[in-house]
Amino acid sequence: MVDVPAAPQESCANEREILFMPEDDGAAGLRATLFWSTHSETVNGQRVGALGVAGLADHDEALKGYPVPMAGVYRSTPPGVGDGDVVTLLTDAAGRPLIVGAAAHDAAAAGNPVRAAGVYRATPAAIDDGDVGDLFIDAAGRLNVVVYNGVEKATGETSYNVTLASADTEYSQALPANTKRISFRCRTNYDVRFAFETGKVATPTAPYSTLKAGREYTEYDLDLAAVTLYLASSQAGVVVELECWT
Secondary structure, three states: OOOOOOOOOOOOOOOOEEEEOOOOOOOOOOOOEEEEEEEEEEEOOEEEEEEEOOOOOOOOOOOOOOOOOOOEEEOOOOOOOOOOOOOOEEEOOOOOEOOOOOOOOOEEOOOOOOOOOEEEOOOOOOOOOOEEOOEEEOOOOOEOOOEEOOEEOOOOEEEEEEEEOOOOOOEEEEOOOOEOEEEEEEOOOOOEEEEOOOOOOOOOOOOOEEEOOOOEEEEOOOOEOOOEEEEEOOOOOEEEEEEEEO
């Protein structure tokens, strides 16, 4: 038995509730939707009217009347649909919306998983290649970003002071493996020539670059394996201050 609620207050005196109940198809169970007539008039001595759904008309409007709820349907064998067909919101046997995809951290990706949450772990969990992973957050709820433009974030720093004892002579400094960022400058106010291959800076031979006096060279977004910085100056005894982040 279905209880029919009273019509909304804004209904006219001649309008009355009409209960529209599709036939029970034996699979989805009994379904009923309540409509109200929104306009009526007398035609050839009979009352006729247009049916309208009473309820929320648009997003962010006050609820009114009796809106028709969105419903889900459980089917043990989900049906296929054709181009332009109406699609039913499917649920599992417990009535929960059916989302296809990985449900947990470190599970193989499948379908189109819906994931929009971060997880705090005091000890971040490792995952296998190709698996879905949680978005890790810190204890304050802030997202932990471990890469910067595709390069792993630097966690360590090494400093070097490279003395160019003689003028127009090549000196070198090997950079640490996996260097993510470098920064260097001349301690005193002199130009410094630099290159990343030997034989270019002592007797200036292109290609090389010049770090002008009073300036600093900084490079981000690196992931260097085995790189050496070559330096020279026309002034003897200058010191190049170099920082490398790994």
